[in-house]
Amino acid sequence: MASEDVMIKIDSLTKSFGRIKALNDLNLEIGRGELLGIIGSNGAGKTTTIRIICCILKPDSGDVLVDGHSIQIDPIKIKSMIGYLPEEPNLYERFKARELLRYFAELYGVPKGEIESRIEELLELVGMSDRADDKINTFSKGLRQRVGIARALIHDPPIIIFDEPTMGLDPATANTIRGFIRKLKGKKTIILCTHYMDEAESLCDRVAIVNKGQIIDIGTPEYLESKVHGDIILKVRVNNPQSIDTNKIKNICSVDALSIDGNEFSVSLNSRKDISQIVDVFGEEVVSVNTKEPTLEDVFINTVK
Ligand SMILES: Nc1ncnc2c1ncn2[C@@H]1O[C@H](COP(=O)(O)OP(=O)(O)O)[C@@H](O)[C@H]1O
Numbered sequence: 627m628a629s630e631d632v633m634i635k636i637d638s639l640t641k642s643f644g645r646i647k648a649l650n651d652l653n654l655e656i657g658r659g660e661l662l663g664i665i666g667s668n669g670a671g672k673t674t675t676i677r678i679i680c681c682i683l684k685p686d687s688g689d690v691l692v693d694g695h696s697i698q699i700d701p702i703k704i705k706s707m708i709g710y711l712p713e714e715p716n717l718y719e720r721f722k723a724r725e726l727l728r729y730f731a732e733l734y735g736v737p738k739g740e741i742e743s744r745i746e747e748l749l750e751l752v753g754m755s756d757r758a759d760d761k762i763n764t765f766s767k768g769l770r771q772r773v774g775i776a777r778a779l780i781h782d783p784p785i786i787i788f789d790e791p792t793m794g795l796d797p798a799t800a801n802t803i804r805g806f807i808r809k810l811k812g813k814k815t816i817i818l819c820t821h822y823m824d825e826a827e828s829l830c831d832r833v834a835i836v837n838k839g840q841i842i843d844i845g846t847p848e849y850l851e852s853k854v855h856g857d858i859i860l861k862v863r864v865n866n867p868q869s870i871d872t873n874k875i876k877n878i879c880s881v882d883a884l885s886i887d888g889n890e891f892s893v894s895l896n897s898r899k900d901i902s903q904i905v906d907v908f909g910e911e912v913v914s915v916n917t918k919e920p921t922l923e924d925v926f927i928n929t930v931k
């Protein structure tokens with residue numbers, strides 16, 4: 627990436643908590659206007675990375691440059707450039723939604739004359755104009771996330787960071803939240819931490835896979851999918867499990883991965899033309915045949931293993 631296209635440059639971050647090495651030489655560049663997904667299992671180091679970018683936590687070594695400003699030198703400037711939705715936003719429960727947004731608008735120095743119109747605009751964006759004057763302690767988790775997003779956007783920052791924004795939400799509400807993120811895509815530089823593969827696949831320009839405090843792979847969802855061994859996964863169910871002869875299957879084609887579960891077996895194939903050959907071998911034994919395109923989940927599981 628050309629340096630003028632880089633919005634956030636993460637350089638050799640390390641961070642330990644006691645004996646736990648949370649980040650182990652983590653490097654990452656996020657482009658201007660990019661929506662970058664960070665995927666990894668629990669404890670991989672996603673939240674630690676984000677908290678360092680947001681200047682909430684100091685690294686043991688390494689640096690982050692946000693639009694050229696170093697977290698070591700310009701934390702105040704960087705904080706003004708980032709809107710952050712934490713994993714568990716600490717919303718002031720006794721405030722009404724509108725009051726909370728007004729409080730943060732003043733805190734972030736939004737010009738007085740713009741505050742009310744800004745609040746209206748954000749309430750509209752997150753679809754909660756009708757609940758603006760209700761207290762936050764009466765809100766469901768989904769409504770709280772909406773307030774949290776509005777709060778993160780209140781000072782109109784060029785960068786937004788979402789940490790697991792749909793975790794614990796029902797599928798419909800999660801989709802609504804994804805819709806808000808989609809509306810921001812292209813207008814802001816966005817980091818989305820998630821452990822939902824389909825979420826990353828459907829929203830992100832690029833996805834970084836983090837494991838044990840390091841980025842182990844990064845690319846477009848298409849690139850990561852193409853890294854799965856083979857282009858297609860074939861699942862065959864047969865009558866008699868004893869008819870599954872692994873040598874027979876291996877004779878037909880080079881299979882990258884073969885797994886057998888009772889009277890069903892799965893193979894990862896490089897070519898669709900191998901499907902009919904395999905099915906032919908089992909002839910009348912075949913009960914059903916299914917094919918599946920690899921998903922990011924397949925990539926992710928393969929990579930982490
Ligand atoms: N404040 C802390 N004190 C001690 N250990 C921590 C703290 N924050 C994170 N960790 C540890 O650091 C590792 C990375 O955590 P985290 O960045 O929260 O991962 P993720 O967000 O990917 O689930 C984990 O092993 C976690 O237990």
Ligand SMILES: [Mg+2]
Pocket residue numbers: 672673674713789
């Ligand atoms: Mg986390």
